[in-house]
């Protein structure tokens with residue numbers, strides 16, 4: 001992998017709610033092989049941007065290109081099958097399943113899903129299941145979660161749940177992964193582990209990441225470049241040191257501190 005090819009291009013994206021422009025003409029590109037950080041004060045439009053890129057809803061205007069293809073009008077599902085994946089919290093109804101079962105539920109397009117395939121070729125379905133189980137076991141080992149394989153997901157700690165969410169991504173053939181605040185609610189020890197796993201997935205397994213994060217330590221450690229949004233716009237893109245020291249960024253965060261005393 002060259003690490004230089006453009007993977008995602010967002011062009012003049014706008015998302016309005018009523019008359020309010022939550023995303024107000026954003027353009028940026030994500031290069032293959034990077035971990036790109038998306039930062040900005042509360043209400044900057046980061047989550048809305050993720051929703052647009054993942055396909056949760058269509059933009060008011062603008063285009064999104066992924067791997068050279070215009071995906072603006074594609075469903076979340078179709079983007080998912082192209083390897084553009086957004087991590088989600090483990091759904092509530094999955095809390096009763098074990099960590100291993102949670103991973104085994106993920107893979108799309110198993111031949112076991114089709115009744116016809118089941119009837120025509122039960123042997124293939126069994127082979128598929130075995131493959132999925134092996135991949136889930138390997139994923140838990142990679143995440144150092146093997147010891148909680150049979151624990152219900154609902155009983156895992158906040159950090160273990162985040163690792164499991166990352167694991168759910170690893171069960172797919174993801175290429176570009178959108179991580180929404182991976183550090184939120186994770187204790188320091190597991191945070192280091194989470195950072196380490198994200199870095200390994202990036203370096204050794206070819207995943208490209210975009211991550212929204214308020215934890216600047218995590219951004220500094222993992223992300224280059226960093227994109228800072230404020231009031232629906234991209235303020236600046238650059239390495240962490242350049243972004244952190246940019247007066248516009250300081251002003252945007254200061255406005256947040258003064259404005260949202262909470």
Ligand SMILES: Nc1ncnc2c1ncn2[C@@H]1O[C@H](COP(=O)(O)OP(=O)(O)OP(=O)(O)O)[C@@H](O)[C@H]1O
Nearest residue numbers: 017020021022040041042043044045046047048049
């Ligand atoms: N469904 C919606 N309807 C109306 N306004 C919305 C909707 N979703 C988001 N907004 C508004 O759009 C703006 C951007 O919200 P968004 O959640 O994208 O920001 P954010 O940068 O992710 O913030 P945070 O860091 O606090 O999560 C906010 O002012 C928010 O109130």
